Amino acid sequence: MAPTLNLVGAGHVGRVLGRxxxxxxxxxxxxxxxxxxxxxxxxxxFIGAGRACVDVAALRPxxxxxxxxxxxQIAPVCAALAQAHDLRGALVFxxxxxxxxxxxxxxxxxxxxxxxxxxxxxFADPDAVARDFSGTxxxxxxxxxxxxxxxPAFEAIGARLVTIDATAKTVYHAxxxxxSNYLVTVLDAALRAYxxxxxxxxxARELARPLAGEAMANVFRLGPAAALSGPVxxxxxxxxxxxxxxxxxxxxxxxxxxxxxxxxxxxLARRKRDQH
Numbered sequence: 001m002a003p004t005l006n007l008v009g010a011g012h013v014g015r016v017l018g019r020x021x022x023x024x025x026x027x028x029x030x031x032x033x034x035x036x037x038x039x040x041x042x043x044x045x046f047i048g049a050g051r052a053c054v055d056v057a058a059l060r061p062x063x064x065x066x067x068x069x070x071x072x073q074i075a076p077v078c079a080a081l082a083q084a085h086d087l088r089g090a091l092v093f094x095x096x097x098x099x100x101x102x103x104x105x106x107x108x109x110x111x112x113x114x115x116x117x118x119x120x121x122x123f124a125d126p127d128a129v130a131r132d133f134s135g136t137x138x139x140x141x142x143x144x145x146x147x148x149x150x151x152p153a154f155e156a157i158g159a160r161l162v163t164i165d166a167t168a169k170t171v172y173h174a175x176x177x178x179x180s181n182y183l184v185t186v187l188d189a190a191l192r193a194y195x196x197x198x199x200x201x202x203x204a205r206e207l208a209r210p211l212a213g214e215a216m217a218n219v220f221r222l223g224p225a226a227a228l229s230g231p232v233x234x235x236x237x238x239x240x241x242x243x244x245x246x247x248x249x250x251x252x253x254x255x256x257x258x259x260x261x262x263x264x265x266x267x268l269a270r271r272k273r274d275q276h
Contacts (some may be wrong), residue, residue, distance in 0.1 A: 003063035003091075003149075004030045007050065008077060010043030013095050014068025016130045017157075018047040026153035031059045056084045064091040064149070065112075067104070071096045079106040087112040091149045093142065095119060097176065100169040101142040108143075115142025115150050116169075119159070120176065134158025140168040160183035186261075187212060189254050196250055225271040232265045233272060251256065 005027035009017050014032075021027040029050040034040040040052035053059055063089070069077050074094050081087065088111035092104050097118040104114035118139040123129050138159045140147065151161055166171050187208060194204035218227035231239040240262070248255030 002026060002028050002058075004028050005064045005066060006031045006033070006059050006062040007043070007047075008033045008059075008065060008067050008081065009069035009073070010034050010040065010047075011068060012126045012129075013119070014066065015043050015046045016123060017066065017068070017095065017119075018043070018050065018124050020133055020157040021153060022047055022049040026156040027064060030062050033059060038231045041199075056080055059085065061085065062090065064153075065093070067092070067094040067160055069094075071099050074099055074103040075106070078104050082110050082112075084105040086110070089113070091115070091146055093146065093150050097139070098170060098173040100166040101146070102166065113143045113146035113149065115140065115146035116166075117150055117154055117159075117161075118173075120170065137162055139164040139172060141169070150212060174276050186257075189257055192251070192254065193247070225268055225275055228265070228268050228272050232262065233269045235269070 005018075005021060006148070007014050007029060010018065010032050018029050018032065020129050022029045029170070031053050032040050032043050032047065032050040033053045033056065034043060035054070037052055037054050040054060044050045044052050044204060048129045059081075064155055065081065067074055067081075074096060078092065081092075083106075084095045087120045090107075090112045091114075091205070092107040092112045093101070093115040094103065095117055096103070099116065101116040103116075104112070108114045116139075119130065119133075120137045134157070136159055138154055138161050140151065140154070140161045141164050154161060180203055190208050190212075191201065194207055195201055199207065215227060215229075221227075244255060244258055244262075247258050
Protein backbone atom coordinates (compact mmCIF):
# COMPACT_ATOMS: atom_id res chain seq x y z
CA MET A 1 0.00 0.00 0.00
CA ALA A 2 1.39 3.41 -0.98
CA PRO A 3 1.96 5.89 1.86
CA THR A 4 -0.72 8.47 2.57
CA LEU A 5 -0.04 12.10 1.68
CA ASN A 6 -1.61 15.27 3.05
CA LEU A 7 -1.26 18.31 0.82
CA VAL A 8 -1.08 21.69 2.56
CA GLY A 9 -1.51 24.47 0.02
CA ALA A 10 -2.74 23.61 -3.46
CA GLY A 11 -1.68 26.18 -6.00
CA HIS A 12 -0.36 25.13 -9.38
CA VAL A 13 2.64 23.21 -8.03
CA GLY A 14 0.69 21.39 -5.32
CA ARG A 15 -2.11 20.43 -7.68
CA VAL A 16 0.20 19.08 -10.35
CA LEU A 17 2.28 17.05 -7.92
CA GLY A 18 -0.84 15.79 -6.19
CA ARG A 19 -2.26 14.53 -9.47
CA UNK A 20 1.02 12.95 -10.54
CA UNK A 21 1.60 11.26 -7.19
CA UNK A 22 -1.96 9.93 -7.15
CA UNK A 23 -1.92 8.71 -10.75
CA UNK A 24 1.46 7.03 -10.37
CA UNK A 25 0.58 5.36 -7.10
CA UNK A 26 3.59 6.94 -5.39
CA UNK A 27 1.28 8.33 -2.69
CA UNK A 28 -2.36 8.02 -1.75
CA UNK A 29 -3.55 11.63 -1.64
CA UNK A 30 -5.63 11.86 1.52
CA UNK A 31 -6.43 15.42 2.66
CA UNK A 32 -5.99 18.72 0.79
CA UNK A 33 -5.87 21.90 2.90
CA UNK A 34 -6.22 25.42 1.47
CA UNK A 35 -7.52 28.74 2.76
CA UNK A 36 -11.05 28.23 1.41
CA UNK A 37 -13.31 25.26 0.83
CA UNK A 38 -13.84 26.27 -2.81
CA UNK A 39 -10.12 26.27 -3.60
CA UNK A 40 -9.62 23.00 -1.72
CA UNK A 41 -12.51 21.45 -3.62
CA UNK A 42 -11.11 22.70 -6.93
CA UNK A 43 -7.71 21.22 -6.05
CA UNK A 44 -9.27 17.86 -5.18
CA UNK A 45 -11.15 17.89 -8.50
CA PHE A 46 -7.90 18.62 -10.39
CA ILE A 47 -5.99 15.93 -8.53
CA GLY A 48 -8.79 13.41 -8.84
CA ALA A 49 -8.32 12.27 -5.24
CA GLY A 50 -8.35 13.48 -1.65
CA ARG A 51 -10.70 15.26 0.74
CA ALA A 52 -11.03 19.06 0.87
CA CYS A 53 -10.13 20.67 4.21
CA VAL A 54 -9.89 24.24 5.49
CA ASP A 55 -8.79 23.57 9.06
CA VAL A 56 -5.40 22.22 10.17
CA ALA A 57 -7.09 20.33 12.99
CA ALA A 58 -9.32 18.49 10.51
CA LEU A 59 -6.36 16.86 8.75
CA ARG A 60 -6.00 13.16 9.42
CA PRO A 61 -2.67 11.56 10.38
CA UNK A 62 -0.54 10.85 7.30
CA UNK A 63 2.78 9.24 6.48
CA UNK A 64 3.83 12.16 4.25
CA UNK A 65 3.08 15.88 4.19
CA UNK A 66 3.72 18.22 1.25
CA UNK A 67 3.78 21.93 2.10
CA UNK A 68 3.02 23.63 -1.24
CA UNK A 69 2.64 27.12 0.20
CA UNK A 70 4.38 30.44 -0.51
CA UNK A 71 8.03 30.58 0.55
CA UNK A 72 7.43 32.90 3.50
CA GLN A 73 4.64 30.65 4.77
CA ILE A 74 6.63 27.41 4.90
CA ALA A 75 8.07 27.87 8.39
CA PRO A 76 4.89 29.20 10.09
CA VAL A 77 2.67 26.60 8.42
CA CYS A 78 5.08 23.86 9.46
CA ALA A 79 5.01 25.17 13.02
CA ALA A 80 1.21 25.12 13.01
CA LEU A 81 1.20 21.53 11.74
CA ALA A 82 3.71 20.45 14.38
CA GLN A 83 1.57 22.03 17.08
CA ALA A 84 -1.63 20.35 15.87
CA HIS A 85 -0.32 16.92 14.84
CA ASP A 86 2.16 14.22 15.83
CA LEU A 87 4.68 14.24 12.99
CA ARG A 88 7.16 11.75 14.48
CA GLY A 89 8.52 9.50 11.74
CA ALA A 90 6.51 11.26 9.02
CA LEU A 91 8.01 12.62 5.81
CA VAL A 92 7.55 16.40 5.57
CA PHE A 93 8.76 18.18 2.44
CA UNK A 94 8.29 21.38 0.47
CA UNK A 95 8.96 22.39 -3.15
CA UNK A 96 10.47 25.86 -2.83
CA UNK A 97 13.44 26.75 -4.98
CA UNK A 98 14.53 29.57 -2.68
CA UNK A 99 14.16 27.97 0.77
CA UNK A 100 15.96 24.91 2.12
CA UNK A 101 14.61 22.03 4.18
CA UNK A 102 15.75 23.89 7.31
CA UNK A 103 12.48 25.83 7.04
CA UNK A 104 10.85 22.64 8.35
CA UNK A 105 12.70 22.75 11.66
CA UNK A 106 9.48 22.61 13.69
CA UNK A 107 8.68 19.23 12.16
CA UNK A 108 12.25 17.98 12.43
CA UNK A 109 12.32 18.91 16.12
CA UNK A 110 9.31 16.67 16.60
CA UNK A 111 11.04 13.74 14.89
CA UNK A 112 9.86 14.14 11.30
CA UNK A 113 12.09 13.44 8.29
CA UNK A 114 12.40 16.64 6.26
CA UNK A 115 13.43 17.46 2.70
CA UNK A 116 12.88 19.91 -0.13
CA UNK A 117 12.40 19.00 -3.79
CA UNK A 118 12.29 21.84 -6.31
CA UNK A 119 10.96 21.10 -9.82
CA UNK A 120 12.92 23.31 -12.22
CA UNK A 121 10.21 24.48 -14.60
CA UNK A 122 7.27 26.84 -14.93
CA PHE A 123 3.88 25.71 -13.63
CA ALA A 124 1.90 28.45 -15.38
CA ASP A 125 -0.21 25.83 -17.21
CA PRO A 126 -0.91 23.04 -14.68
CA ASP A 127 -2.64 20.74 -17.18
CA ALA A 128 0.27 20.95 -19.61
CA VAL A 129 2.86 20.38 -16.88
CA ALA A 130 0.95 17.38 -15.56
CA ARG A 131 0.93 15.90 -19.07
CA ASP A 132 4.63 16.31 -19.77
CA PHE A 133 6.30 16.39 -16.35
CA SER A 134 8.44 13.34 -17.11
CA GLY A 135 12.07 14.38 -17.56
CA THR A 136 11.77 17.46 -15.34
CA UNK A 137 14.92 18.17 -13.33
CA UNK A 138 14.36 18.61 -9.58
CA UNK A 139 16.86 19.97 -7.05
CA UNK A 140 16.69 17.79 -3.93
CA UNK A 141 18.17 18.05 -0.43
CA UNK A 142 17.30 17.02 3.10
CA UNK A 143 17.71 14.27 5.70
CA UNK A 144 19.07 10.98 4.39
CA UNK A 145 15.97 9.22 5.71
CA UNK A 146 13.68 11.75 4.02
CA UNK A 147 15.52 11.47 0.71
CA UNK A 148 15.18 7.69 0.82
CA UNK A 149 11.41 8.16 0.91
CA UNK A 150 10.81 11.17 -1.29
CA UNK A 151 13.29 10.38 -4.08
CA PRO A 152 11.49 7.20 -5.25
CA ALA A 153 8.18 9.08 -5.27
CA PHE A 154 9.56 11.75 -7.59
CA GLU A 155 11.32 9.17 -9.74
CA ALA A 156 7.96 7.42 -10.09
CA ILE A 157 6.54 10.54 -11.78
CA GLY A 158 9.54 10.86 -14.11
CA ALA A 159 11.63 13.44 -12.24
CA ARG A 160 15.38 13.67 -12.83
CA LEU A 161 16.85 14.37 -9.39
CA VAL A 162 19.88 16.57 -8.81
CA THR A 163 21.35 16.70 -5.29
CA ILE A 164 22.11 20.24 -4.11
CA ASP A 165 23.85 21.75 -1.09
CA ALA A 166 21.20 23.01 1.34
CA THR A 167 23.54 25.75 2.60
CA ALA A 168 23.73 27.16 -0.95
CA LYS A 169 20.01 26.96 -1.72
CA THR A 170 19.67 30.70 -2.32
CA VAL A 171 22.65 30.69 -4.69
CA TYR A 172 21.11 27.68 -6.46
CA HIS A 173 17.87 29.61 -6.91
CA ALA A 174 19.78 32.66 -8.16
CA UNK A 175 21.29 30.44 -10.86
CA UNK A 176 17.83 30.09 -12.38
CA UNK A 177 17.44 33.87 -12.31
CA UNK A 178 20.69 34.27 -14.24
CA UNK A 179 19.78 31.54 -16.72
CA SER A 180 16.32 32.92 -17.36
CA ASN A 181 15.33 36.33 -16.00
CA TYR A 182 18.65 38.17 -16.32
CA LEU A 183 19.26 36.63 -19.72
CA VAL A 184 16.09 38.42 -20.84
CA THR A 185 17.36 41.65 -19.28
CA VAL A 186 20.67 41.43 -21.18
CA LEU A 187 18.88 40.71 -24.44
CA ASP A 188 16.61 43.69 -23.81
CA ALA A 189 19.74 45.84 -23.46
CA ALA A 190 20.96 44.53 -26.83
CA LEU A 191 17.63 45.29 -28.52
CA ARG A 192 17.48 48.80 -27.05
CA ALA A 193 21.04 49.48 -28.19
CA TYR A 194 20.19 48.39 -31.75
CA UNK A 195 17.18 50.72 -31.67
CA UNK A 196 19.39 53.57 -30.43
CA UNK A 197 21.37 53.05 -33.64
CA UNK A 198 18.21 53.51 -35.71
CA UNK A 199 17.26 49.85 -36.16
CA UNK A 200 13.48 49.22 -35.85
CA UNK A 201 12.53 46.93 -32.98
CA UNK A 202 11.27 44.08 -35.16
CA UNK A 203 14.48 44.18 -37.21
CA ALA A 204 16.58 44.40 -34.03
CA ARG A 205 15.08 41.12 -32.88
CA GLU A 206 16.11 39.47 -36.13
CA LEU A 207 19.65 40.84 -35.81
CA ALA A 208 19.96 39.55 -32.24
CA ARG A 209 18.29 36.19 -32.86
CA PRO A 210 21.20 34.33 -34.58
CA LEU A 211 23.79 35.85 -32.23
CA ALA A 212 21.87 34.88 -29.10
CA GLY A 213 20.76 31.52 -30.45
CA GLU A 214 24.23 30.47 -31.59
CA ALA A 215 25.84 31.70 -28.38
CA MET A 216 23.42 29.68 -26.25
CA ALA A 217 23.81 26.60 -28.43
CA ASN A 218 27.60 26.85 -28.14
CA VAL A 219 27.49 27.28 -24.36
CA PHE A 220 25.48 24.08 -23.95
CA ARG A 221 27.53 22.21 -26.57
CA LEU A 222 31.05 23.42 -25.80
CA GLY A 223 30.91 25.16 -22.41
CA PRO A 224 31.00 28.91 -21.64
CA ALA A 225 34.74 29.49 -22.11
CA ALA A 226 34.88 27.90 -25.55
CA ALA A 227 31.67 29.67 -26.56
CA LEU A 228 32.94 33.17 -25.74
CA SER A 229 33.72 35.42 -28.69
CA GLY A 230 33.89 39.18 -29.30
CA PRO A 231 36.22 42.02 -28.28
CA VAL A 232 36.84 40.90 -24.68
CA UNK A 233 37.74 37.39 -25.85
CA UNK A 234 40.12 38.89 -28.45
CA UNK A 235 41.70 41.23 -25.92
CA UNK A 236 40.56 44.26 -27.96
CA UNK A 237 40.62 46.67 -25.03
CA UNK A 238 40.33 49.81 -27.18
CA UNK A 239 37.02 48.64 -28.66
CA UNK A 240 35.72 47.68 -25.23
CA UNK A 241 36.60 51.13 -23.85
CA UNK A 242 34.89 52.90 -26.77
CA UNK A 243 31.76 50.79 -26.38
CA UNK A 244 31.54 51.44 -22.67
CA UNK A 245 31.99 55.20 -23.13
CA UNK A 246 29.35 55.28 -25.87
CA UNK A 247 26.89 53.35 -23.74
CA UNK A 248 27.46 55.64 -20.75
CA UNK A 249 26.71 58.65 -22.98
CA UNK A 250 23.57 57.01 -24.40
CA UNK A 251 22.12 55.33 -21.30
CA UNK A 252 24.13 55.27 -18.05
CA UNK A 253 22.21 52.31 -16.59
CA UNK A 254 23.01 50.17 -19.62
CA UNK A 255 26.60 51.43 -19.55
CA UNK A 256 26.91 50.30 -15.92
CA UNK A 257 25.49 46.89 -16.85
CA UNK A 258 28.15 46.59 -19.57
CA UNK A 259 30.82 47.64 -17.04
CA UNK A 260 29.57 45.15 -14.43
CA UNK A 261 29.84 42.28 -16.92
CA UNK A 262 33.41 43.12 -17.95
CA UNK A 263 35.35 41.48 -15.07
CA UNK A 264 33.44 38.19 -15.32
CA UNK A 265 33.78 38.21 -19.11
CA UNK A 266 37.51 38.92 -18.85
CA UNK A 267 37.86 35.99 -16.43
CA LEU A 268 35.99 33.80 -18.91
CA ALA A 269 38.36 34.97 -21.67
CA ARG A 270 41.35 33.94 -19.52
CA ARG A 271 39.80 30.51 -19.05
CA LYS A 272 39.34 30.30 -22.82
CA ARG A 273 43.03 31.07 -23.37
CA ASP A 274 44.04 28.52 -20.73
CA GLN A 275 42.11 25.83 -22.60
CA HIS A 276 44.28 26.49 -25.63
